[in-house]
Amino acid sequence: MLTAVTGATGFLGLHLVRELLARRRRLLLLARPHPLPAPVRVERFLRTCGADAEELRVARTHLQTREIALEDGFLGLGREGFQRLADRIDVLWHCAGDISFGSSLQQARRTNVDGTRHVLRLLTAGERAPLLCHVSTVAVAGARPDGVVEEKELDASFGFNTPYEQSKFEAEGLVHRWVSEYGGRALVFRPSCLATHRPAHPDRPHHPLQVLARQVGAMLRRHPELTGTPGPMALPVPAGAGTNVLPVEHAAYAMVEAAARHTGDRPRIHHVVNRRNLPMTEVIAALGDHFGVPVDTSWRSSRAPQDMRRTLPAYAYWLSFSRTYEGAGLARLGLACPARPVVDRDYVAAALH
CATH class of the missing domain: 3.30.2320 (hypothetical protein PF0899 fold)
Incomplete structure (x- = not known):
């Protein structure tokens, strides 16, 4: 079984890759061109996390990479290369995205909306029926200021504070239409603000x-x-x-474990959030x-x-929000955020370093 991952060298992506490797998944990293190949950056990340010799061996033997251009209709692979890739994939984690609050709506849509559209096209073109694990965000709730945001909701009636929110909302909408129109199999994960109190290092993007x-x-x-x-x-x-901050280590574990337990064709939406704002x-x-x-x-x-x-x-x-988020999906699986570590002032202080 081949699992493809976009955004594998992003802040969340690196932790997802580590969790997938721990389960001995064979991974294909769909990465943008970079002076350092994606597997090299993953290995450097693993070393800084204290990975032992066996974990590093698994990474070297279970990782492949393919350079892509997410904004291109054929992902920069040409028609034939695109089709060959589509025929190989069993699971695709779509983590790549423009997460900058400073991007214009046009810029954000190019990566978040068009990129998702092209990934869905890839999953539709192949001879298999791959599972899509789409990384959305609780920010699809837009400018909603308060109340409990339910997992089944995707509501634009409150408007949006940033192009990031709107583009991620539109991207998730594409996923739901793909499920209903093409019978696609999908899990949608909406993480909150992800952070870590572990020391920073050059190969891990900022949270x-x-x-x-x-x-x-x-x-x-x-x-x-x-x-x-x-x-x-x-x-x-x-x-x-308030804001909802979740340790990225737990988020990655819960998401990969939820995907491993998923059965059937019914789509699921999971808020990946802390119990406490x-x-x-x-x-x-x-x-x-x-x-x-x-x-x-x-x-x-x-x-x-x-x-x-x-x-x-x-x-x-x-400062716009006092809203909270339903977390029933992961809770039913026993994957709700644990009580430790407590995300408080001390945790944030450690996370800022």
Whole structure:
């Protein structure tokens, strides 16, 4: 059985590959051209994670790679190469995507929507009936501010804060139409904000909390007056604001295990989320610790930047929500987020390094 993976060298993708290798899956990494081949980057990641000799041996013997262009209708393989690939695949994990909040809608659609369309075309063209494991996101809920987002929901009525949200919504919609029109077999996973408290290394992409820290650092450089006067820096947080942060190690394990247990042709949607939302006050406190700056999270603080949404987009994005997410799918399988490690201020502080 051959399992193909797009986005294998991304933050989540690397952890998914490790979980798949632990189950002795034969993997084909569908990767963009890069100076370092994808298997080399995977092996370097495994070494930094403390992989033993047997795990490294399995990686060397179970990994193949094929360079693709996700935005091209034939994935950059030409018609014949595209067909040969389609006839080989039994399972495809589609993890590749544009996750930047800074991309335009056109840019985000090129990767997230068109790329998904081309992957679905690949799965339809072959002689097999492959299983698609599509990595979506809880961000498909768009600008919905509160309430419980159910796994069966895919609702655009609240609009979207970012092109990323809209493009991922549209991409997931393609998957559901593919299932209904072509009888495709699919699992849809919607992870929340994924992070890790394990030390960073050059071969692992940054996770969203690290990106947020980078934006805060840039803001501090642009607004030295925030830390140059007596008293704490103001990063106001409205009551109830929170985000859902999940250790990537658990997310990857739960997703791969859920796929391994999947039977039949009925599609499933799984929220891959923490049981507990993380209050934004804890995130901001950890950021203050990280930069050595005392922080005032009072919403009425007079020292806040005049246009927080323009100054710190990711911060304003997370402040929009107090919503939570149903997690019944993985819970039924016994794969709900465990109580440890606790994702709190200390976890975020470790994740920022």
